[in-house]
Amino acid sequence: KKNYNIALLPGDGIGPEVISVAKNVLNLAGSIEGIEFKFNEKLVGGAALDAVGVPLPEDTLTAVKQSDAILFGAIGGDATDTNQRHADIGIALLQLREGLKVFANLRPVSVLPQLVDASTLKKEVIEGVDLMVIRELTGGIYFGKPKGFGTNENGEEIGFNTEVYAAYEIDRIARIAFETARKRRGKLCSVDKANVLEASMLWRKRVMAIAEEYPDVELSHMYVDNAAMQLVRNPKQFDTIVTNNIFGDILSDQASMLTGSLGMLPSASLSESGPGLFEPIHGSAPDIAGQDKANPLATILSAAMLLKYGLGEVKAAERIELAVLDTLNRGFRTGDIWSAGNLLLNKLEITHEPNQY
Amino acid sequence: KKNYNIALLPGDGIGPEVISVAKNVLNLAGSIEGIEFKFNEKLVGGAALDAVGVPLPEDTLTAVKQSDAILFGAIGGDATDTNQRHADIGIALLQLREGLKVFANLRPVSVLPQLVDASTLKKEVIEGVDLMVIRELTGGIYFGKPKGFGTNENGEEIGFNTEVYAAYEIDRIARIAFETARKRRGKLCSVDKANVLEASMLWRKRVMAIAEEYPDVELSHMYVDNAAMQLVRNPKQFDTIVTNNIFGDILSDQASMLTGSLGMLPSASLSESGPGLFEPIHGSAPDIAGQDKANPLATILSAAMLLKYGLGEVKAAERIELAVLDTLNRGFRTGDIWSAGNLLLNKLEITHEPNQY
Numbered sequence: 266k267k268n269y270n271i272a273l274l275p276g277d278g279i280g281p282e283v284i285s286v287a288k289n290v291l292n293l294a295g296s297i298e299g300i301e302f303k304f305n306e307k308l309v310g311g312a313a314l315d316a317v318g319v320p321l322p323e324d325t326l327t328a329v330k331q332s333d334a335i336l337f338g339a340i341g342g343d344a345t346d347t348n349q350r351h352a353d354i355g356i357a358l359l360q361l362r363e364g365l366k367v368f369a370n371l372r373p374v375s376v377l378p379q380l381v382d383a384s385t386l387k388k389e390v391i392e393g394v395d396l397m398v399i400r401e402l403t404g405g406i407y408f409g410k411p412k413g414f415g416t417n418e419n420g421e422e423i424g425f426n427t428e429v430y431a432a433y434e435i436d437r438i439a440r441i442a443f444e445t446a447r448k449r450r451g452k453l454c455s456v457d458k459a460n461v462l463e464a465s466m467l468w469r470k471r472v473m474a475i476a477e478e479y480p481d482v483e484l485s486h487m488y489v490d491n492a493a494m495q496l497v498r499n500p501k502q503f504d505t506i507v508t509n510n511i512f513g514d515i516l517s518d519q520a521s522m523l524t525g526s527l528g529m530l531p532s533a534s535l536s537e538s539g540p541g542l543f544e545p546i547h548g549s550a551p552d553i554a555g556q557d558k559a560n561p562l563a564t565i566l567s568a569a570m571l572l573k574y575g576l577g578e579v580k581a582a583e584r585i586e587l588a589v590l591d592t593l594n595r596g597f598r599t600g601d602i603w604s605a606g607n608l609l610l611n612k613l614e615i616t617h618e619p620n621q622y
Numbered sequence: 623k624k625n626y627n628i629a630l631l632p633g634d635g636i637g638p639e640v641i642s643v644a645k646n647v648l649n650l651a652g653s654i655e656g657i658e659f660k661f662n663e664k665l666v667g668g669a670a671l672d673a674v675g676v677p678l679p680e681d682t683l684t685a686v687k688q689s690d691a692i693l694f695g696a697i698g699g700d701a702t703d704t705n706q707r708h709a710d711i712g713i714a715l716l717q718l719r720e721g722l723k724v725f726a727n728l729r730p731v732s733v734l735p736q737l738v739d740a741s742t743l744k745k746e747v748i749e750g751v752d753l754m755v756i757r758e759l760t761g762g763i764y765f766g767k768p769k770g771f772g773t774n775e776n777g778e779e780i781g782f783n784t785e786v787y788a789a790y791e792i793d794r795i796a797r798i799a800f801e802t803a804r805k806r807r808g809k810l811c812s813v814d815k816a817n818v819l820e821a822s823m824l825w826r827k828r829v830m831a832i833a834e835e836y837p838d839v840e841l842s843h844m845y846v847d848n849a850a851m852q853l854v855r856n857p858k859q860f861d862t863i864v865t866n867n868i869f870g871d872i873l874s875d876q877a878s879m880l881t882g883s884l885g886m887l888p889s890a891s892l893s894e895s896g897p898g899l900f901e902p903i904h905g906s907a908p909d910i911a912g913q914d915k916a917n918p919l920a921t922i923l924s925a926a927m928l929l930k931y932g933l934g935e936v937k938a939a940e941r942i943e944l945a946v947l948d949t950l951n952r953g954f955r956t957g958d959i960w961s962a963g964n965l966l967l968n969k970l971e972i973t974h975e976p977n978q979y
């Protein structure tokens with residue numbers, strides 16, 4: 266029997282609810298596939314700030330580093346919190362990514378036929394969208410130095426950050442992107458602002474160099490402003506997209522919203538050799554926390570990504586993906602993806618025979 | 623009789639075609655309102671590069687600085703051009719903005735009832751959208767120093783740029799934004815990444831300070847990733863948006879595409895006291911250049927912004943806006959905004975009596 270240590274970081278708001286459902290799903294899939302999970306639950310975010318005074322306790326960082334993979338819920342304050350608390354919580358997430366060296370953030374965005382109506386885009390534009398945004402996650406303007414506050418030569422107050430990429434950082438994310446594109450439809454679009462930014466010029470140069478290792482992948486380049494347009498105009502043109510940390514933050518959120526159902530979308534953040542971090546892309550949704558309304562599918566699908574990308578347990582991952590599709594096919598919906606003709610759920614009950622998937 | 627010197631920069635691709643139509647429209651509106659224009663046409667972009675070897679000749683910069691306002695077509699290479707040529711042309715635009723000190727870029731995005739169908743978004747989501755994106759245009763990562771290439775402490779090649787804002791740069795764009803919001807529906811949304819970037823933290827702090835001068839304007843703040851989502855989810859929630867140079871580049875292009883018809887959207891770039899730069903937001907569209915297919919309305923509406931924001935000639939501006947609406951109401955369309963039931967034009971003929979508007 267195989268054994269894995271999974272660190273669970275429920276976090277804030279709806280985080281604990283969706284993590285607890287996904288944990289049950291992991292146990293169920295594991296029981297069929299002969300996999301045993303040991304779960305180690307730790308504090309992070311506002312929950313950690315309240316309990317122990319810091320948003321990323323040492324103890325949490327140590328535990329996640331020793332785990333085989335990490336399932337993360339969501340962190341974040343609510344509208345009543347100060348800017349400072351929001352910033353502290355945001356920075357905890359950056360420290361976690363940095364600590365785990367998870368430089369590759371993978372976000373599949375696909376529009377399920379069952380949920381085409383949830384989009385604000387027209388059916389013919391969105392139907393069949395199936396893309397993957399790969400965001401560089403531990404470099405660029407999020408971490409570049411120098412950064413801070415100061416005064417300029419006229420004594421004026423300034424705030425500054427540094428967008429910087431080294432060749433190896435670009436090379437390794439480019440390789441992940443080419444490998445991913447190769448396993449998908451063989452098309453990679455690299456997004457940058459190489460007509461203006463030196464950091465982007467190096468980005469483009471290195472991506473073109475790495476492309477020589479992947480002659481079977483069709484590479485294109487797009488400026489970030491155009492990419493933001495094209496995602497609205499014709500998202501079906503994209504297969505795999507690779508971009509830097511800040512552009513990836515913006516474009517992956519934009520791309521997710523095309524589906525109209527953030528509650529469905531998982532993500533994986535991978536490092537060179539350590540454990541990966543798996544999380545739904547939605548936030549902590551404080552407005553619906555504790556009401557048993559949250560859609561757990563994004564976290565359940567993140568658990569499937571954990572099995573596939575984090576542990577190499579592809580069969581167990583596919584069982585979960587099938588079970589999610591089957592649940593949707595039977596018409597069960599949470600409120601965020603509900604439309605006429607579906608059954609409204611308060612809680613996702615797992616009632617069917619587990620081994621049918 | 624009033625006299626104005628207008629610098630015309632047709633540029634590349636469809637630039638010359640749309641500028642020549644807009645010039646006729648300006649003359650016509652001027653003739654009714656007792657305004658005379660002296661046009662001074664200059665080279666810029668690829669056209670200048672081909673003719674005199676630089677994309678922004680001295681002569682052009684001198685002429686635009688001495689004008690009362692500038693009407694710009696579009697610049698840009700085509701798919702056969704090298705990355706270097708694309709970058710050279712892009713940089714010419716930055717030099718022009720810097721030379722003119724046009725720090726405030728105004729981009730109205732409104733969905734005309736006549737063109738609701740052109741959007742890829744559902745009718746109910748897009749109907750009635752009427753927002754203004756105000757982008758800071760001469761600061762931030764586009765111009766910040768240090769920037770360039772180098773090596774890091776491990777001898778690895780790096781590329782870097784500096785995102786930097788000084789308090790006065792934020793204050794002056796914030797004031798333009800509050801003034802604009804006040805004349806519109808009184809709502810301003812400031813977009814930043816203040817949970818991560820110091821430059822954004824200063825941005826938010828200064829915007830909040832300037833807000834005290836405008837108690838009648840309702841101010842909100844949004845992170846850029848969320849803003850990119852909300853523009854897809856529910857664009858009607860926005861009135862005026864203000865943001866930095868790079869976020870504005872991305873979000874204003876994304877917002878424009880919501881209308882589905884880039885060919886309709888004008889822009890104004892304003893300085894503290896010198897001449898403003900007015901241009902359609904679309905590019906040089908080399909694929910349709912010289913075929914008399916280009917939609918001139920974005921440039922015509924830019925000429926209206928030139929009259930209103932650049933010269934204070936509000937009545938002449940409104941005549942042009944009305945004429946555009948009337949032309950659409952009569953069913954005339956260029957191919958980019960054509961749908962069943964409209965008359966397809968190759969060229970926008972101005973056939974009606976000019977003084978009816």
Ligand SMILES: CC(C)[C@H](C(=O)O)[C@@H](O)C(=O)O
Binds near residue numbers: 356818847
């Ligand atoms: C909370 C914030 C620091 C974070 C980011 O910008 O990376 C979030 O927006 C995300 O995308 O995970």
Ligand SMILES: CC(C)[C@H](C(=O)O)[C@@H](O)C(=O)O
Binds near residue numbers: 461490716
């Ligand atoms: C051509 C490029 C330098 C420019 C920019 O990024 O500002 C363009 O995208 C724009 O928005 O006018």
